[in-house]
Amino acid sequence: QSVLTQPPSASGTPGQRVTISCSGSSSNIRSNYVCWYQQLPGTAPKFLIYRNSQRPSGVPDRFSGSKSGTSASLAISGLRSEDEADYYCAAWDDSLSALVFGGGTKLTVL
Amino acid sequence: QVQLQESGPGLVEPSETLSLTCAVSGYSISGGYYWGWIRQPPGKGLEWIGSVYHSGSTYYNPSLKSRVSISLDTSKNHFSLKLSSVTAADTAVYYCARLGTNWGVDYWGQGTLVTVSS
Numbered sequence: 001q002s003v004l005t006q007p008p009s010a011s012g013t014p015g016q017r018v019t020i021s022c023s024g025s026s027s028n029i030r031s032n033y034v035c036w037y038q039q040l041p042g043t044a045p046k047f048l049i050y051r052n053s054q055r056p057s058g059v060p061d062r063f064s065g066s067k068s069g070t071s072a073s074l075a076i077s078g079l080r081s082e083d084e085a086d087y088y089c090a091a092w093d094d095s096l097s098a099l100v101f102g103g104g105t106k107l108t109v110l
Numbered sequence: 111q112v113q114l115q116e117s118g119p120g121l122v123e124p125s126e127t128l129s130l131t132c133a134v135s136g137y138s139i140s141g142g143y144y145w146g147w148i149r150q151p152p153g154k155g156l157e158w159i160g161s162v163y164h165s166g167s168t169y170y171n172p173s174l175k176s177r178v179s180i181s182l183d184t185s186k187n188h189f190s191l192k193l194s195s196v197t198a199a200d201t202a203v204y205y206c207a208r209l210g211t212n213w214g215v216d217y218w219g220q221g222t223l224v225t226v227s228s
Contacts, residue, residue: 002155032212032213033212033213033214035212035213035214035215037156037215043220044205044218044219044220044221045156045205045215045218046218047214047215047216047217047218050210050212050214050216051212051214056216088155088156090156090158090213090215091213092212092213096172097169097172098158098169098171098172099146099158099161099171099209099213100158101155101156101157101158102155103155104155104156
């Protein structure tokens with residue numbers, strides 16, 4: 001069981017906007033920054049969002065992140081077939097003194 | 111461009127020690143950042159194993175702390191992972207990674223599959 005909770009799956013059609021949630025607690029998401037990663041099949045994860053809502057260079061602005069209280073969200077607008085991947089949230093947990101990940105959400109583009 | 115490359119045995123026997131090395135190019139590991147290991151069992155999610163700061167300070171996942179050691183070799187610009195007393199549950203793709211302040215993983219190795227089996 002992961003410390004951060006994500007829905008196991010999400011889906012959308014091309015052009016749609018989809019949102020993936022990440023639920024945590026006061027010791028992780030409320031207290032620390034959240035990051036998001038995209039993992040395409042058979043590849044290493046890719047840095048997608050840092051400090052809750054910042055995009056690394058090269059990440060399209062179709063991807064956006066937000067945080068409120070003990071939850072965070074990743075939104076993908078203008079959905080494309082190449083966005084089909086697994087998405088993970090992560091944050092430092094002060095109680096565990098550990099970097100914790102969500103269980104991952106498999107996004108399907110219908 | 112920062113690049114990381116894992117190397118080490120792909121097969122380890124139960125109860126033995128898993129040893130992996132991550133060669134870093136494009137950045138000096140003594141120049142800053144955390145350097146760490148993250149694993150992913152087949153078909154499952156990501157698990158942080160631990161990290162070492164450029165100063166040598168280490169941080170380990172509490173669930174693995176008794177079995178893990180991560181160290182830097184600045185002369186070779188690489189860092190290493192040792193995980194002792196492995197079982198089949200340690201079978202996973204192991205990624206080495208660079209972590210910035212706030213613990214964001216900005217660079218990943220390609221990953222290496224380590225299977226624990228006799």
